[in-house]
Amino acid sequence: MNTQMTMEQYRKKLKLENLVIGASIVILFIVQVLAFCQVIQPPQDSRFVDYWNGFIAGSAMGVLLLLAIGFIRNLRAMRNQQELQKWYNKNYDERSRKIATQGQASGARVFVLLMLPASIISGYFSVTVFITGVAAVLALSVCMALGKLYYKRKLG
Amino acid sequence: METKIPALRKERKLSQEELALAVGVTRQTITSIESGRYIASLPLAYKIARYFGLTIEEVFDFSEYEEGAER
Known part of the structure; x- marks a missing residue:
């Protein structure tokens, strides 16, 4: 342990x-x-x-x-x-680590939630920005899912 | 969660910094535990209790987690 x-x-x-x-x-x-x-x-x-x-x-x-x-x-x-x-x-320090972990997780969730509508709106003005935004959201979502899967297995 | 850490420190004339160094955390973590803003993990609670030569229940107040207690 x-x-x-x-x-x-x-x-x-x-x-x-x-x-x-x-x-x-x-x-x-x-x-x-x-x-x-x-x-x-x-x-x-x-x-x-x-x-x-x-x-x-x-x-x-x-x-x-x-x-x-x-x-x-x-x-x-x-x-x-x-x-x-x-x-x-x-x-x-366990408290600092908890703050960092929770802060990063919340930040990533907020990013995904804000970037998705922002990307869709930007699609009306620029195809490049739309594709970049969607790609960033997708990449982060995949990373978050993989991280979740890893820790689900690790922590049983 | 309430703790007896401030009283135990005072009794032993121990600063937060000294306790923090002894149990492997920062002074800010000890401050947060003492003020009830942060609940120590089981290993840390064990280390703190052992440092004072007591059991976890003697250092930390678990009454709010007793069955039937209001949350």
Whole structure:
């Protein structure tokens, strides 16, 4: 019945997470350097080339910053047992998980209920928007049904 | 659901943060349980009760779930 991981397993998970984050940071940094040296460039066929270049560079810097924060946070947690325990509690807190699960389920239901009439109404104005809306609703509905089926089997 | 957690904490001079750390949840979860806004899962209720050296029934008030009790 014990589904919780031990602190050692959690430390290993953070270590693996940091490995992935570290690799992402290196790759993104190399791409940024190459872009700065104009070895690689975003598509130039847009009328807003400068804006687009700036947007891509800014996004990359933002993601790099977020990754670096995550990397340092994990590193700090791995080096301090109390910090590790706190971080574990925060990530596996049952109330937070319940809030996330219920929030996501409600959000998905509301999305489907609102998107369906919205897609039908949009059909009077644009075929593309109608098809996109219906496709999004269908895709989400299938994902929700599959998730329901999975947990129905899992929870017997 | 009412609980005796605040009284038990006070008795042992324990903060919500310390209890939370000991039973593996956040301080906010302990606050919610104490105020009755959140009902702890069975494993968490067991952990809290064990932490105080009591049974679940001694920590949590189940009277509203007794047969015949008004919901």
